[in-house]
Amino acid sequence: MQLNFDDFEKTIVVPFSTIDWRGKAAMVIFLRGCNFKCHYCQNYRILASVSPADIKELLLEIQRNKDFVNALIFSGGEPTLHPTVLKVLATEAKAHGLLVGIETNGSFPAVLEALISLRLLNALFIDLKAPLTNLEKYTQITRTDTVSLHTERIRRAIDIGRIAFSTHALLEFELRTTLFKDLLSQAQINEMVNEFKDVPYALQQGRTELSLQKDLITMTRDEIVDIAIRCERPLKIRTHEKGEEYIP
Numbered sequence: 001m002q003l004n005f006d007d008f009e010k011t012i013v014v015p016f017s018t019i020d021w022r023g024k025a026a027m028v029i030f031l032r033g034c035n036f037k038c039h040y041c042q043n044y045r046i047l048a049s050v051s052p053a054d055i056k057e058l059l060l061e062i063q064r065n066k067d068f069v070n071a072l073i074f075s076g077g078e079p080t081l082h083p084t085v086l087k088v089l090a091t092e093a094k095a096h097g098l099l100v101g102i103e104t105n106g107s108f109p110a111v112l113e114a115l116i117s118l119r120l121l122n123a124l125f126i127d128l129k130a131p132l133t134n135l136e137k138y139t140q141i142t143r144t145d146t147v148s149l150h151t152e153r154i155r156r157a158i159d160i161g162r163i164a165f166s167t168h169a170l171l172e173f174e175l176r177t178t179l180f181k182d183l184l185s186q187a188q189i190n191e192m193v194n195e196f197k198d199v200p201y202a203l204q205q206g207r208t209e210l211s212l213q214k215d216l217i218t219m220t221r222d223e224i225v226d227i228a229i230r231c232e233r234p235l236k237i238r239t240h241e242k243g244e245e246y247i248p
Contacts, residue, residue: 012046013058015065017073021101021123021172022244026071029058031085034078035150036105036142038129040180042210046077055085062092071099071122080108090120099171101125105142106157107150116164123172124161126154130184131191141183162199174236175199179224180206181217186230193231202236202244203228 012030014020020028034047041047062072072093074086079102090100101123104112115121130137132151139147158175165173175196177189183206184192193201203224208216219227221239228235228247235247 013061015061016068019243020073020075020103021071021099024071024099024101025069026073026101027062027065027069027098028073028075029061029079029089031074031076031079031082033081034076034105035081035107036078036129036144038142039213040141040178040183040206040208040211040216042207043075043077044212055088058085058089059092062089062096062098066093066096066098069098071101073101073103073123075103078105078107080104080111083108083111083114086111086115087118087120090115094120099123101172103127104157105129105150106154109153109157109160112157113160116160116169119169122170123174124164124170125172125174125176126157126161127176127178128154128192129177131188132195133191134188137184137188158196158199162196165199173199175201176204177202178204178206179219179227180208181219181223183216186227189227190231193233193235197233200236201233202238204237205239207240 014028017026017028020026030046032046093100099122100120103125106126129141132155135147138151161173164170177192205219205224208214208218221241224237224239228237236244237247238244
């Protein structure tokens, strides 16, 4: 799915996607603003502002698309910067029988906990940037201050997701890490995926043509398969070459 950033001052709505939530026909709402500034972010042009589109406009978008999709996904930017917007839009989606998912960096666990407690969230996808024990690497990738506070909150978000998933309050829960060559070592990746062995985990192929920083190097599908095998736990991988695959 490619985004049209011709009018990137507004929140971006993708009316129909089959790749953002596997097995679902989903509408995707990309909310502006993010507390991280990851140098490989493919949506970098919507990071600068924290002002989403008019909420009435977004409600109308849900109503327009409700008969063509079975799910709504919030992404960004960082969607949990907008808790009120999330609550209103998720309530509307639920009223139309849609499943609701969110893609997040996990740094605002209270927002996620509130959505789950209100039964407004069915799927939680958390993007882990680096080992949570490696504050230097997390700082390098996210280019943000107070990383120790963020990593504490991310751990809390993972705990919230783990508990909700185990009690069936969430239909799906997944951790994700985007890979570029030489950005993370095999040892660092091993630490990340094996710290959370009880959580479904996906390794995703980063693509340089979608990011602002062009000195990154895209990994091949075979390179990512090799990394996944060396992790010695079941993982999903997602690549441009073959889509989603399961590595036992």
